[in-house]
Amino acid sequence: MTRQMTGAEMVIQALIDQGVDTIFGYPGGAVLPIYDEIFQQDKINHILVRHEQGAGHAAEGYARSTGKPGVVLVTSGPGATNMVTALTDALMDSIPMVCITGQVPTHLIGTDGFQECDTVGITRPCTKHNWLVQRIEDLPKILHEAFRIATTGRPGPVVVDIPKNIQFQTGTYANFKDQAQTQYKPRVKGDDTAIREAVALMAAAKKPVLYTGGGVVNAGPAASRLLRELVKLTNMPITSTLMGLGAYPASGPNWLGMLGMHGTYEANLAMHDCDVMVCIGARFDDRITGRIDAFSPTSKKIHIDIDPSSINKNVRVDIPIVGDVGYVLEDMIKVWKETQPVQDRAAMTAWWQQVSVWKAKKCLAYRKNADVIMPQYAVERLYQLTKGHDTYITTEVGQHQMWAAQYFGFEEPNRWMTSGGLGTMGYGLPAALGVQIAHPDALVIDIAGDASVQMNIQEMSTAIQYEAPIKVFILNNQYMGMVRQWQQLLHGNRLSHSYTEAMPDFVKLAEAYGAVGIKAERPDELDDAIEEMIRVKRPVIFDCRVANLANCFPMIPSGKAHNEMLLGDASDDEIDTAIGSSGKMLV
Amino acid sequence: MMIVAGQSQSAYFLEETSTVAETHTLSVLVDNEPGVLARVIGLFSGRGYNIESLTVSEVEHEKHLSRITVVTTGTPQVITQIMNQLGRLVPVHRVVNLTKMGEAIERELALVKVAGKGEHRVEALRLAQAFEARTVDATLESFVFELTGTPADIDRFVNLMTECGLVEVARTGLAALARGKMGM
Ligand SMILES: Cc1ncc(C[n+]2csc(CCOP(=O)(O)OP(=O)(O)O)c2C)c(N)n1
Ligand SMILES: [Mg+2]
Numbered sequence: 001m002t003r004q005m006t007g008a009e010m011v012i013q014a015l016i017d018q019g020v021d022t023i024f025g026y027p028g029g030a031v032l033p034i035y036d037e038i039f040q041q042d043k044i045n046h047i048l049v050r051h052e053q054g055a056g057h058a059a060e061g062y063a064r065s066t067g068k069p070g071v072v073l074v075t076s077g078p079g080a081t082n083m084v085t086a087l088t089d090a091l092m093d094s095i096p097m098v099c100i101t102g103q104v105p106t107h108l109i110g111t112d113g114f115q116e117c118d119t120v121g122i123t124r125p126c127t128k129h130n131w132l133v134q135r136i137e138d139l140p141k142i143l144h145e146a147f148r149i150a151t152t153g154r155p156g157p158v159v160v161d162i163p164k165n166i167q168f169q170t171g172t173y174a175n176f177k178d179q180a181q182t183q184y185k186p187r188v189k190g191d192d193t194a195i196r197e198a199v200a201l202m203a204a205a206k207k208p209v210l211y212t213g214g215g216v217v218n219a220g221p222a223a224s225r226l227l228r229e230l231v232k233l234t235n236m237p238i239t240s241t242l243m244g245l246g247a248y249p250a251s252g253p254n255w256l257g258m259l260g261m262h263g264t265y266e267a268n269l270a271m272h273d274c275d276v277m278v279c280i281g282a283r284f285d286d287r288i289t290g291r292i293d294a295f296s297p298t299s300k301k302i303h304i305d306i307d308p309s310s311i312n313k314n315v316r317v318d319i320p321i322v323g324d325v326g327y328v329l330e331d332m333i334k335v336w337k338e339t340q341p342v343q344d345r346a347a348m349t350a351w352w353q354q355v356s357v358w359k360a361k362k363c364l365a366y367r368k369n370a371d372v373i374m375p376q377y378a379v380e381r382l383y384q385l386t387k388g389h390d391t392y393i394t395t396e397v398g399q400h401q402m403w404a405a406q407y408f409g410f411e412e413p414n415r416w417m418t419s420g421g422l423g424t425m426g427y428g429l430p431a432a433l434g435v436q437i438a439h440p441d442a443l444v445i446d447i448a449g450d451a452s453v454q455m456n457i458q459e460m461s462t463a464i465q466y467e468a469p470i471k472v473f474i475l476n477n478q479y480m481g482m483v484r485q486w487q488q489l490l491h492g493n494r495l496s497h498s499y500t501e502a503m504p505d506f507v508k509l510a511e512a513y514g515a516v517g518i519k520a521e522r523p524d525e526l527d528d529a530i531e532e533m534i535r536v537k538r539p540v541i542f543d544c545r546v547a548n549l550a551n552c553f554p555m556i557p558s559g560k561a562h563n564e565m566l567l568g569d570a571s572d573d574e575i576d577t578a579i580g581s582s583g584k585m586l587v
Numbered sequence: 588m589m590i591v592a593g594q595s596q597s598a599y600f601l602e603e604t605s606t607v608a609e610t611h612t613l614s615v616l617v618d619n620e621p622g623v624l625a626r627v628i629g630l631f632s633g634r635g636y637n638i639e640s641l642t643v644s645e646v647e648h649e650k651h652l653s654r655i656t657v658v659t660t661g662t663p664q665v666i667t668q669i670m671n672q673l674g675r676l677v678p679v680h681r682v683v684n685l686t687k688m689g690e691a692i693e694r695e696l697a698l699v700k701v702a703g704k705g706e707h708r709v710e711a712l713r714l715a716q717a718f719e720a721r722t723v724d725a726t727l728e729s730f731v732f733e734l735t736g737t738p739a740d741i742d743r744f745v746n747l748m749t750e751c752g753l754v755e756v757a758r759t760g761l762a763a764l765a766r767g768k769m770g771m
Binding site for chain 1: 618672675676
């Protein structure tokens with residue numbers, strides 16, 4: 001069915017046809033026709049943010065917690081440039097996002113018109129694809145293709161830049177949902193021969209490990225179920241990247257904890273010593289591999305990834321399988337069941353014994369303190385006291401993010417939203433807002449740092465407006481803790497500009513926004529305060545004063561191998577010399 | 588495993604890899620749409636790949652297809668990565684490594700301007716004949732020659748012309764196709 005309508009109407013109609021119910025946005029001159037359409041309808045709920053970057057991260061939180069694309073609408077020029085960080089963040093973490101930007105009218109493009117910027121030029125490297133719509137005839141196809149490209153294959157952000165005159169023009173609209181307009185067609189099914197080879201290699205393994213990532217979460221809840229089945233079938237130990245937490249439950253018997261720079265001792269040593277590594281929806285990022293030439297030197301590697309360019313990019317693998325994690329896991333399980341391989345029981349028992357020796361190190365142990373809240377303790381208590389609630393966690397970036405990953409246990413996918421690839425301070429608060437909008441009755445907590453939270457604090461106002469009862473739980477150490485930790489490790493403890501001076505009173509700040517402010521300073525008052533935070537059905541800023549100089553361990557210093565980790569009980573001397581001069585060059 | 592101690596595969600340690608860089612010619616079939624060349628060039632500059640030569644032109648008008656021929660250098664692993672990264676671009680239909688497919692046909696066109704009198708002028712004309720270059724412009728004091736050949740042929744010709752009053756050169760960059768009956 002086709003209909004005549006204006007470009008602005010087409011935008012709304014396409015969103016409706018795509019099943020979009022919520023968009024995050026901020027108006028301006030170049031999108032006024034679209035805002036006028038929003039005003040005259042009630043199918044799409046528009047959330048007015050306070051800064052376009054906030055809209056972007058809110059859309060990411062919405063997307064990651066629902067599996068649906070996040071949709072953003074912003075104006076030309078500064079509206080578009082304010083989105084760049086969120087687009088880059090979504091690209092790095094493979095989050096499906098459709099961002100619609102207004103543009104000056106076509107006849108003004110190139111004249112340095114008011115609020116003109118080269119949006120497609122600026123966003124080209126930070127989107128999966130983008131379009132400048134030059135003719136009304138193209139608009140319906142581009143809008144629907146934008147959704148197809150954002151959500152299929154390796155998900156990512158796209159931008160559709162629509163000049164204002166095209167929003168006013170009338171044209172013919174048709175619903176092109178799921179109808180390919182370009183030759184883009186990602187491969188989802190894995191190669192059968194490769195899958196069979198992989199299963200045979202896995203079955204013969206004496207010291208296997210599953211290394212999973214955000215790709216499992218992106219492949220949908222079914223993929224996480226299949227992953228759990230595969231673990232049961234093979235009894236392999238399993239670890240995950242920061243992005244993949246929750247795909248396998250933290251309470252599961254085969255769980256090793258997170259791996260990588262701040263991963264557990266057992267996860268990193270299992271990666272180092274294994275003979276077969278099965279990488280599922282992860283990409284051998286430098287935070288994971290540590291020193292690459294010493295990365296898992298004796299293993300054969302299987303790599304399942306939907307993006308062919310991830311394969312052999314950083315690490316050479318023996319069996320690459322290009323495909324959607326869900327499809328490939330299903331086939332692997334089928335082949336495993338059909339071939340009924342006999343595993344080396346003795347070797348597997350010995351391997352698990354080795355794992356328990358590593359686990360006995362208790363690498364996440366820390367010194368408790370009766371007077372000062374240790375940040376690890378705060379996360380542990382938060383985890384214990386929120387059990388049984390319908391909880392979603394977002395984070396900012398820094399030590400608190402790593403402590404959240406280490407001490408909060410995730411049982412299900414889509415419950416953990418964090419900025420992994422880009423490491424964007426200011427992500428967590430707007431992301432929590434997006435999650436809360438998607439799940440109004442859930443308990444949504446941003447585990448925040450005192451510095452990060454100030455980067456998008458203005459979105460508290462949005463939370464108030466939409467009665468989104470997000471909880472901003474600040475591990476307030478009065479430092480940019482992660483920066484301070486690196487300065488201690490690398491720069492002779494010269495704490496250049498990492499002390500957060502002139503810190504606001506977060507309780508008063510909460511109250512100024514119309515939210516609830518809670519403060520806890522001593523371990524013995526923490527539980528009550530957390531319970532109060534959970535009870536309050538309004539937005540909360542929780543100022544949790546924690547030990548100022550705690551460091552985040554374990555840690556693989558930059559340029560070091562997995563078996564060269566620093567543990568929590570490492571002496572200060574050891575810390576000061578832990579990173580060599582070549583490691584200092586790395587980030 | 589191929590990983591040898593001290594021979595890092597990391598993007599961080601690429602300069603330490605001992606694998607030698609090779610020169611490859613890639614043929615990339617793309618939708619002829621605005622910005623497609625910017626996407627390809629942006630990918631090369633953004634990820635630190637080399638472009639030695641790049642040509643682009645529409646090759647199938649009805650299908651709006653252009654062919655980009657790009658000559659690049661890198662270790663075999665980097666070349667594979669470049670091909671995969673190109674493959675990720677939405678308007679890219681196919682990427683073929685012509686160098687890997689055997690000896691591709693590679694041609695370039697150059698316009699070479701020389702100016703001079705007397706012996707130089709005679710020598711320039713003689714060399715042009717020897718290289719089967721066409722004279723496309725002539726004045727009493729100058730010539731413009733048109734030469735088609737492999738990049739090496741053109742290099743050689745241009746080098747000789749420096750002795751005969753070379754003024755300036757324009758080169759098209761490489762056009763290349765695989766041998767045999769199959770298309771890409
Ligand atoms: C936008 C942005 N700017 C700078 C950084 C670098 N950076 C990483 S962690 C960090 C400090 C974060 O401090 P805080 O939010 O207080 O967290 P803490 O480490 O103290 O838990 C900084 C500045 C970043 N990741 N993002
Ligand atoms: Mg801090």
